[in-house]
Amino acid sequence: MLLPIIGILVGIILGLTLPIHIPTAYSSYMSIAVLAALDSVFGGIRASLEQKFEPDAFISGFFGNAFLAAGLAYIGDRLDVPIYLAAIFAFGTRLFQNFAMIRRHLLNRWRERIRQ
């Protein structure tokens, strides 16, 4: 659990210090992609707690979801259909579900430890 947290922290620090600029026009797609990525990471944490973690599925899901979400949002903008709402809805719901599962797993583990 330690390495991913270090990874996120290093990434944030790098992102804040390096002069990376996303053009304003693509900002909304980037936000959807970030949401999809967050969802994937939560899914990964949950899978690892359930001992079902598969690195290849996780990585393909991470990039696949991010690009699909951004791509759909882009197409939606071109067609004047707010598809990004669907992405926000789907990923947002999944995020909360995943978090609930993670919470339950951790709580169970904690209870078992106390019982011993």
Place this chain on the structure above:
Amino acid sequence: MKKSLSAQLSVTVVSLILGLALAAQFKNVQRVGGSVSLQRTQELTRQVQKLEQENEALEARIQEYERRIKEFENAVQSEDQSNRLIYEELERTRMLAGLVDVQGPGVVVTVNVKHVNEWGQDAIVQNVRYDDLLKLVNELNAAGAEAIAINDERIIATTEIRNAGDYIVINTNRYSSPFEIKAIGNPDTLEAALKLLGGVADDLGVYLQINIKRVDNIRIPKYRGTFQYKFAKPVQDTNARS
């Protein structure tokens, strides 16, 4: 719970990318101030269109009134010879006030943003700010410019030059770079005043692209707005002082 090294590594790399994306997006939102909703954009677009139409109608009315004033003046002028003096005085005053098109020799100063290569990306040093233009106008006036216009907006006594969002408002109209300042006067004096060592052109040249060109014949349009005096009234009694 033992995981293979590759799994740990892959999660770390993905987390790194996620962190990068999060930070980049965060910075972007801070810089731009979030996105504006579609409805709001459409609403604002409609408002702008409506105001533009109103503006056009009002401008047409101004022209109409100006034409009528001219007619009255012509009538008066032909009426009486003694009125001619008054008419001439009026013409002189109008020129002073910036209400007639003028032409003559002078300089044309173009002010534009300076591009630099920063981290392999094209970036501008700084936007043109209102005080940059004010400095140039001030210097030109000091050097004896007789008429000045920025982007064909005649600079008169009540002209404002101020920032409004990404634009600079001159005579209540919005402009953004490039700016073209036309000034009629002695071209040698005007150019020398701007190009003085350590002068305005040197100062602003650090972060803006400034180009000064002498022109034999410049045409400067008249002030297109209207005057309204609600508060100021001419003093009748010359002895009364408060």
